Amino acid sequence: MKIKSVRARVYEWKGKTVPPQGNFCSNAMDLVYSKTETMSTFRFHSWTVVEIETDDGIVGLGNVALAPKIAKAIIDEYLAPLVIGQDPWDYEYLWQRMYRSTHAWGRKGVAMAAISAVDLAIWDILGKSVNKPVFKLLGGRTKEKIPCYYSKLYRTDLKEMQDEAQKFLDQGFKAFKMRFGYGPAHLQDGVKENLKSVEAVREVIGYDTDLMLECYMGWNLEYAKRMLPKLEKFEPRWLEEPVIADDIGGYAELNNMGIIPISGGEHEFSLYGFQQLLEKKAVSVVQYDTNRVGGITAAHKINALCEAYSVPVIPHAGQMHNYHLTMSTLASPMAEYFPIFDVEVGNELFWYIFDGEPIAENGFLQLRDDVPGLGLTLKADYLDQFQITE
Numbered sequence: 345m346k347i348k349s350v351r352a353r354v355y356e357w358k359g360k361t362v363p364p365q366g367n368f369c370s371n372a373m374d375l376v377y378s379k380t381e382t383m384s385t386f387r388f389h390s391w392t393v394v395e396i397e398t399d400d401g402i403v404g405l406g407n408v409a410l411a412p413k414i415a416k417a418i419i420d421e422y423l424a425p426l427v428i429g430q431d432p433w434d435y436e437y438l439w440q441r442m443y444r445s446t447h448a449w450g451r452k453g454v455a456m457a458a459i460s461a462v463d464l465a466i467w468d469i470l471g472k473s474v475n476k477p478v479f480k481l482l483g484g485r486t487k488e489k490i491p492c493y494y495s496k497l498y499r500t501d502l503k504e505m506q507d508e509a510q511k512f513l514d515q516g517f518k519a520f521k522m523r524f525g526y527g528p529a530h531l532q533d534g535v536k537e538n539l540k541s542v543e544a545v546r547e548v549i550g551y552d553t554d555l556m557l558e559c560y561m562g563w564n565l566e567y568a569k570r571m572l573p574k575l576e577k578f579e580p581r582w583l584e585e586p587v588i589a590d591d592i593g594g595y596a597e598l599n600n601m602g603i604i605p606i607s608g609g610e611h612e613f614s615l616y617g618f619q620q621l622l623e624k625k626a627v628s629v630v631q632y633d634t635n636r637v638g639g640i641t642a643a644h645k646i647n648a649l650c651e652a653y654s655v656p657v658i659p660h661a662g663q664m665h666n667y668h669l670t671m672s673t674l675a676s677p678m679a680e681y682f683p684i685f686d687v688e689v690g691n692e693l694f695w696y697i698f699d700g701e702p703i704a705e706n707g708f709l710q711l712r713d714d715v716p717g718l719g720l721t722l723k724a725d726y727l728d729q730f731q732i733t734e
């Protein structure tokens with residue numbers, strides 16, 4: 345079997361979007377003076393879909409949501425020529441070709457996300473070629489079904505947050521991730537608002553459920569050190585991305601305070617990136633995203649590393665490309681789950697592009713043994729609301 349073609353298309357959403365309310369999520373831009381909404385650069389309203397076809401007609405699907413137009417250019421210009429004509433079963437060789445040939449500029453960020461999209465499509469082909477789901481090629485079924493956590497609860501009016509939490513508690517979710525709205529730039533008022541929002545959500549979900557707290561790189565080390573003791577009483581399962589991804593020392597200092605487990609990784613890349621995080625004990629939960637970190641080839645290696653360090657892997661964002669990694673290792677106890685909503689930040693946009701994503705039932709997800717590859721097809725229902733660029 346040989347790879348015959350690589351097609352990367354950018355899906356730009358032109359449909360209705362729900363503008364997020366102010367301060368809906370702290371983020372790295374909060375510390376930079378700006379007259380525009382600080383989260384405006386963190387939108388996922390475009391997505392690049394990669395289709396790789398083999399000479400015997402198998403088509404593998406990959407995807408990338410980080411800087412999708414740039415990712416497409418990297419795939420078209422640099423990565424496609426490296427894999428066309430090659431055997432997809434030589435996936436480690438192909439991964440190394442892509443990684444080493446772009447190493448001068450591509451070891452982290454959008455280039456690694458582009459490599460991930462190609463790698464996902466290759467693994468989809470592998471599963472389809474042997475009529476097995478991808479998780480069966482990685483270690484098989486380690487769970488009867490996958491526990492997942494409800495992930496939204498952007499900072500809005502507290503009553504709205506409580507109603508949202510109640511709605512999904514009633515649907516059987518036993519774990520929730522909420523977003524802080526404030527950070528160092530919002531001074532003491534922001535501290536109070538942050539604490540009020542956690543108290544409000546705990547009031548609804550109680551303490552028999554897991555609560556995770558998301559900062560999305562919006563704090564700094566000094567602020568986080570002040571916040572951790574104030575948050576401890578709410579018994580969070582983890583505090584996510586309190587500082588920017590490059591501040592590995594800050595992560596390690598916060599994690600080693602031992603007050604609240606620190607999580608991160610959705611903005612880290614490659615096996616080596618996670619080797620650093622683990623060696624420095626910088627995180628207590630690893631959260632790579634398989635469509636960023638280097639695809640399934642890289643994520644499978646990181647799973648083994650996390651198993652060796654006894655650090656759980658709970659991949660960022662849910663989505664099928666992550667569920668196969670969670671299903672296939674005991675090192676990954678649960679998955680993130682973005683519910684279907686009107687398009688807002690765009691975390692939910694994949695629901696409008698792909699069919700096959702599992703719907704959470706009572707806080708669990710299921711993958712089928714009889715669906716080969718990643719289990720996704722392209723959705724036709726919303727094509728009129730996307731501008732698609734070849």
Ligand SMILES: O=C(O)C(=O)C[C@@H](O)CO
Binds near residue numbers: 558689
């Ligand atoms: O789901 C996450 O972990 C994210 O970081 C998503 C982002 O939109 C901030 O919530």
Ligand SMILES: [Mg+2]
Binds near residue numbers: 558560584585610660
């Ligand atoms: Mg996050």
